Amino acid sequence: xxxxxxxxxxxxTGREVVIKEVAGGMSLRRRLTELGLVRGSTIRIIRNDKVGxxxxxxxxxxxGGRLAIGRGMAHKIMVEEVG
Amino acid sequence: MEAAAITKPEREKNIALVGNPNSGxxxxxxxxTGARQHVGNWPGVTVEKKEGKLIFQGQTYNxxxxxxxxxxxxxxxxxxxxxxxxLFDKPDAVINVVDASNLERNLYLTIQLLxxxxxxxxxxxxxxxxxxxxxxxxxxxxxxxxxVPVVPTVATRGEGIxxxxxxxxxxxxxxxxxxxxxxxxxxxxxELDKLEQIIKQYxxxxxxxxxxxxxxxxxxxxxxxxxxxxxxxxxxVLDQVVKSKKQLNEILGxxxxxxxxxxxxxxxNGLVKEAVTRRQTLEERLTLSDKIDSIVTNRxxxxxxxxxxxxxxFQFTFKLGDPMIGWVESAFEGLTGxxxxxLEALGAPQLLISFIADGIIGGLxxxxxxxxxxFLLFLAISLLEDSGYMARAAYIxxxxxxxxGLHGKSFVPLLIGFGCNVPAIMATRTxxxxxxxxxxxxxxxxxxxTARLPVYVLFTGAFFTAKQGWVIFSLYLLGIVLAIIMGKxxxxxxxxxxxxxxxxxxxxYRLPTLKGTMIHMWERGSSFVRKAxxxxxxxxxxxxxxxxxxxGVAYASQESLIGRLGTILAPVFxxxxxxxxxxxxxxxxxxxxxxxxxxxxxxxxGVEEDGLTAAIAQxxxxxxxxxxxVMTLIYIPCVAAIGAIRRETNSWGWTAFAIGYSLLxxxxxxxLVFQVGRILGVG
Numbered sequence: 001x002x003x004x005x006x007x008x009x010x011x012x013t014g015r016e017v018v019i020k021e022v023a024g025g026m027s028l029r030r031r032l033t034e035l036g037l038v039r040g041s042t043i044r045i046i047r048n049d050k051v052g053x054x055x056x057x058x059x060x061x062x063x064g065g066r067l068a069i070g071r072g073m074a075h076k077i078m079v080e081e082v083g
Numbered sequence: 084m085e086a087a088a089i090t091k092p093e094r095e096k097n098i099a100l101v102g103n104p105n106s107g108x109x110x111x112x113x114x115x116t117g118a119r120q121h122v123g124n125w126p127g128v129t130v131e132k133k134e135g136k137l138i139f140q141g142q143t144y145n146x147x148x149x150x151x152x153x154x155x156x157x158x159x160x161x162x163x164x165x166x167x168x169x170l171f172d173k174p175d176a177v178i179n180v181v182d183a184s185n186l187e188r189n190l191y192l193t194i195q196l197l198x199x200x201x202x203x204x205x206x207x208x209x210x211x212x213x214x215x216x217x218x219x220x221x222x223x224x225x226x227x228x229x230x231v232p233v234v235p236t237v238a239t240r241g242e243g244i245x246x247x248x249x250x251x252x253x254x255x256x257x258x259x260x261x262x263x264x265x266x267x268x269x270x271x272x273x274e275l276d277k278l279e280q281i282i283k284q285y286x287x288x289x290x291x292x293x294x295x296x297x298x299x300x301x302x303x304x305x306x307x308x309x310x311x312x313x314x315x316x317x318x319x320v321l322d323q324v325v326k327s328k329k330q331l332n333e334i335l336g337x338x339x340x341x342x343x344x345x346x347x348x349x350x351x352n353g354l355v356k357e358a359v360t361r362r363q364t365l366e367e368r369l370t371l372s373d374k375i376d377s378i379v380t381n382r383x384x385x386x387x388x389x390x391x392x393x394x395x396x397f398q399f400t401f402k403l404g405d406p407m408i409g410w411v412e413s414a415f416e417g418l419t420g421x422x423x424x425x426l427e428a429l430g431a432p433q434l435l436i437s438f439i440a441d442g443i444i445g446g447l448x449x450x451x452x453x454x455x456x457x458f459l460l461f462l463a464i465s466l467l468e469d470s471g472y473m474a475r476a477a478y479i480x481x482x483x484x485x486x487x488g489l490h491g492k493s494f495v496p497l498l499i500g501f502g503c504n505v506p507a508i509m510a511t512r513t514x515x516x517x518x519x520x521x522x523x524x525x526x527x528x529x530x531x532x533t534a535r536l537p538v539y540v541l542f543t544g545a546f547f548t549a550k551q552g553w554v555i556f557s558l559y560l561l562g563i564v565l566a567i568i569m570g571k572x573x574x575x576x577x578x579x580x581x582x583x584x585x586x587x588x589x590x591x592y593r594l595p596t597l598k599g600t601m602i603h604m605w606e607r608g609s610s611f612v613r614k615a616x617x618x619x620x621x622x623x624x625x626x627x628x629x630x631x632x633x634x635g636v637a638y639a640s641q642e643s644l645i646g647r648l649g650t651i652l653a654p655v656f657x658x659x660x661x662x663x664x665x666x667x668x669x670x671x672x673x674x675x676x677x678x679x680x681x682x683x684x685x686x687x688x689g690v691e692e693d694g695l696t697a698a699i700a701q702x703x704x705x706x707x708x709x710x711x712x713v714m715t716l717i718y719i720p721c722v723a724a725i726g727a728i729r730r731e732t733n734s735w736g737w738t739a740f741a742i743g744y745s746l747l748x749x750x751x752x753x754x755l756v757f758q759v760g761r762i763l764g765v766g
Contacts, residue, residue, distance in 0.1 A: 026304070026340060027158070031586060033344040034153035036188035041348065046373060049382045052482045053585060057368075058188060065185040066372070068478045070585030 008045075008054065008069070008077040016044045017079035024076040032077070035067055042082065095143045096255050099168060101196060102180030103189050104151035105590040107208040110238035111180050112148045113602060115248070120602075131606075139248050147174070153188070155195045157307040160517070169201050170292065175255040177201045178247070183213035183220060183235075186359060190351045197229065197263035200293045204254050205233040206247055211240075212591070216370070217362045225358040230263060239596055262293055265350045267343060270334050274327035275299065281320050288317060302327060303340045372591040376475065385479040392472065393498055400460040401502060401533070407455035415448035434631065437638070442627035447620060451612075458608040460499065460506045465603035469595035474587060481585055487567055488574040490514065490585060493523040497566070500530030501559075504720060508727040509607060518578040522570055524728055525741055528720035529566040531559045534677040538715045541681050545696045546705040554709070558716055565717065565748070622722040623675055639686060645671060659714065659753035660707030660761075670714065676721050706765055710757040718749030 005020055019041055022029050036058040037043065046066060047055040053068040069077075100115075102108035112120075116135025133148040149168055150161035157163050169177060179196055181189040196203050205226075213220065226233040232250045236243030266272065278298035283289050288297065300308050301324045312321055331339045379388055419440045426436045467473045473495070481491030492514050499507035507527050514520040539558060543551040629645040636643040641650060641664055649668035656662045656670075665687040673680040681695070688698040699708070719742050720728065729738040 026338065029341060029344075030154075030156065030158060033341075033348075034156075034188075034191060035586060035588070036185075036191065036348075038344055038348045039341070040345065041187075044368070046369075047376070047380070051382065053478055055376070055380075055478075055589065058185075065182075065188060066376075066589040066591070068474075068481075068585070068587050068589050070481065073586055 005078050005080055007075045008056075008079050009048075009071055009074040011045050011048065011079065011081070013045055013048050016042060016082045018042050018082055019077060020080050021078040022076060023078060024073075028073065028076065032073075036065070037067070037077070043079075095145050096176070097172065097174040098137075098144050098146045098251060098255075099165075099172075099174040099177045100146060100148045100180065101165060101169075101177055101192065102151060102206075102208075103153055103182060103185075103192060105588055106151070106180045106182040106185075106189060107238045108148065108151055108180040109603075110596070110599060111178070111206055111208065111236065111244070111247075112146065113599060114238055114241055114244045115146055133606075137248065139252055142252065144251070147172075152192065154192060155199070156303070157305050163307065166199075169196070169199055175202065176251050177203050178206055178251060179203050180206045180208050180238075183207050183210045184216055184218060186218075186220070186355055187348070187351055190354070191347065193229065194263065194265065194347055194351060197231070198265065198299065199296050200260055200262035202254055202257065202260045203229075203231045204247070204250050205229065205231060206236045206238075206243070207233050208236045208238050210235045210243075211237045219360045219362070221358045221360075225354070228354045228357060230261075239593075239599075262295065264295070265347055267299075267346045270331060271302070271339065271343065271346075274302065274331060278302070278320065278323055278327060281323050282317075285315070285317050285320065287315065288312070288320070299343065302331075303343055370591065372471075372589075375592055376589070379472070380475050380478055385475075389476055389479050392467070392476070393495075396460070396463045396467070397502060399463050400456050404456035404459050408452050411452045411455065412448070415444060415451070418448075419444050434634070437631065438627065441638075442624050443620075445623060445627075454608070454612065456503060457506050458604060460502070461509075461607045462600065462604045464495075464506075464510060465600045465607075466595055469593070469600055469603065471590045471592045474589050477587065478589065487570050489522065489570060490516070490519050492587075493519060496523050496527060497530055500527045500532060502533060504528050504530065504532050504724040505727045508724060508731055511731060521732065521737065522573045522578060524731055525573060525737075525744070526566040526570050528724055528741070528745060529562045529569065529717065531562045531716055532677070534721065535716055537678045537681050538673075539712055541684075541695065542699065542703075542708040542712050545700045545703070546708050558712055561713065561752075562716055565752070569744075569748070622725075626672065626675060639668065639672075639683070655750075656714075656753075658758065659710045659750065660704065660757035661711045661714075661753075663702070666711065670718065673715060674719050674722060674725075676723070677715060680715060706757055706760040709760070710753040713756050714749045714753040716749070717752055718746050720745060 008017070008019075011017055019037060019039055021039065022032060022037075032038070037056075042059060044057045044059070045054065046057050051071075053070050054074050055066055055068050058065050058067065100108055100112055102111075112133065112135065115137050119137075120133060120135040135146045135148070137144040137146055147168065149165040152159070152162045152165050155162055155166040155169075157166070168174070177196060179193050181193060193203070193205060207220065207222065207225075210220075222233050222235060232254065234243055234247045234250050236247060238244070267275065275295060275298045278301065279294045282292075282294045282297055288294075297308065301312075301320070309321065309324075328339055331342075335342055378384055422444060423436055423440050426439065464473070467476070476495055477491035479491065480494035484491050484494050487493075493511075496507045496510040496514075499510050504527050507530065508524050511520045511523045511527075514523060535558075536555075539555045540551075543554045547554045626645065629648065630639040630643050632644045633642075636646075640646050645668055646664060648671065649664035649666075652667040652671075653662045653664045656667060665684065668687060669680045669683040672683040684699070685695050688695065688702075703711070719725075725738060725742065728741050729735065732738060
């Protein structure tokens with residue numbers, strides 16, 4: 001635990017993280033799942049301006065997909081930094 | 084069997100097109116069907132149903148474009164439509180369009196299709212983008228792992244479409260199609276087996292659904308299927324579901340649904356590892372889109388750029404549209420003159436001439452003048468959408484709109500409302516959440532559209548010449564404030580429950596294709612004309628009838644039905660300061676189109692437009708005039724807007740609600756203005 005489980009909201013631009021937990025109801029998890037954000041998946045933070053939604057890329061950022069995630073939601077996604 | 088096989092080739096083959104939003108599904112559909120498309124509605128819902136025909140080697144294929152979805156659960160109308168079509172309409176083949184540069188997430192849908200036992204052909208689309216990103220896909224290996232044909236395509240350039248068609252033609256001849264089995268781990272598999280056995284005892288269920296698929300969906304908490312099983316009285320199945328879930332919760336320590344999703348992705352990850360190699364350096368991962376985004380969605384630049392884009396859309400729509408409106412108007416005036424002259428020459432009775440000229444042609448004209456701005460606006464919106472900018476606009480506005488309890492995506496329709504509420508209401512289609520969409524539709528008429536401006540100009544010209552601009556501005560502001568308040572009220576009382584979480588795809592920027600954009604614009608524009616048009620013409624004809632009955636009265640005089648209606652209604656508006664039958668009749672006519680209020684008052688006071696200001700200055704006070712403008716702003720959306728609301732909500736109930744609440748709100752506000760003003764001694 002001490003190895004740093006953080007809400008996605010607090011991670012900076014350019015970081016690569018693994019989703020460890022989604023602290024939300026099933027409807028939230030469902031929506032994230034179908035967009036490819038499941039436990040164990042790697043995501044890369046493309047932009048976090050500290051206000052407004054966060055832009056992430058599922059996977060290591062090599063794919064073209066970009067998702068905008070509202071801050072409320074980003075608060076509930078617990079992640080761990082890679083490497 | 085043999086006889087059936089011989090007659091079969093005559094039959095039209097049904098092909099469903101399935102894929103994620105932004106996967107290029109629409110481009111594939113356009114490539115396959117060309118101009119042979121037909122847009123209708125899925126029964127009972129507002130979602131559009133697009134179909135098209137394709138003829139290949141003498142065989143006709145009916146291609147049905149299913150709504151773009153990420154998944155095949157039962158959590159949105161779109162998902163349910165797609166799923167039910169595959170389950171119950173049993174298409175001969177399903178083309179699954181997959182974005183090659185986003186393989187993992189797209190395959191999540193593919194896996195679900197395969198689990199349903201659909202006869203799938205994968206169109207591995209946007210292969211050019213994947214290649215540009217140095218993603219190499221071993222196509223034979225992918226096809227082998229999925230157990231279905233995979234055809235590489237670049238739909239925007241028409242590449243691979245011939246191969247796709249040939250593959251589909253081969254696929255429809257295959258009769259047996261084994262559902263894919265993802266291994267969910269021994270614990271879950273055990274429970275699935277038990278469930279399957281029980282399901283098979285209910286012949287009706289087993290005939291309708293693939294047993295294993297149904298078992299998985301039930302463990303995934305699919306509410307629709309549970310409800311259906313309850314109705315069917317499949318007690319034993321439901322009991323076993325409860326038992327299995329409890330059992331699995333204990334062993335796995337988590338919700339089964341989450342684990343099933345994890346395992347599905349696990350399966351996909353294994354598959355992708357086998358078939359895909361990525362060779363990018365870290366710098367190459369930042370795409371051109373990301374670089375554009377760092378400017379366009381920048382914290383400081385984002386908003387100004389967005390406002391500039393919206394300004395450009397408005398200029399484009401209304402500057403270019405206004406002269407065209409003039410052409411339509413003069414064309415209809417000419418037509419009215421022609422018809423009148425021709426009918427008079429034939430010796431037709433005056434009433435018939437008036438019915439055709441004022442009723443039918445006038446009614447049609449009132450619909451058709453909307454066409455130029457609507458098509459232009461939809462052209463602009465299609466360009467913004469197809470290029471990928473619309474998603475960014477929602478991203479930028481999300482923070483502001485959040486204060487209203489709405490999404491960033493609601494902003495664009497509200498803004499368009501200042502031009503015309505009709506295309507604005509139609510633009511709410513980009514909102515996925517039905518609650519957000521209904522709220523945005525309901526408050527949209529409070530955005531003061533251009534048609535209300537002539538009314539403001541007339542009354543402010545008569546009473547507020549010194550401060551005309553400010554008075555008009557105050558009305559626009561009042562509309563915005565009321566929209567915010569009503570939005571909050573609707574959100575709190577009518578549409579309780581959590582705000583839909585904000586997560587949306589930002590598709591890469593793309594150069595829109597001319598063909599795609601034109602088709603997009605045409606679909607939206609023409610569907611307005613068909614659906615809203617019938618409502619508008621109906622109301623216009625009704626008002627014509629009311630103005631001419633009983634037989635022999637002067638058109639819209641106090642003795643006509645509408646005049647009598649005005650006389651009856653007048654006392655209602657007395658507390659608001661304009662309790663005259665003329666005002667009441669003008670308001671009734673204003674429902675046709677708000678600017679008609681001006682013309683009607685002209686007819687009723689028996690003056691031309693230039694004498695109207697003087698006539699009004701005599702029988703109104705500044706206070707009652709302001710109250711009347713407030714009423715005009717708020718009360719009942721015009722028929723065109725009503726038609727659009729009816730079409731977009733697909734519910735007469737919500738349409739009636741929109742009419743009712745705005746009428747009440749308008750009256751309350753007008754009375755409030757007049758009474759408070761009187762107490763304060765204004766006017």
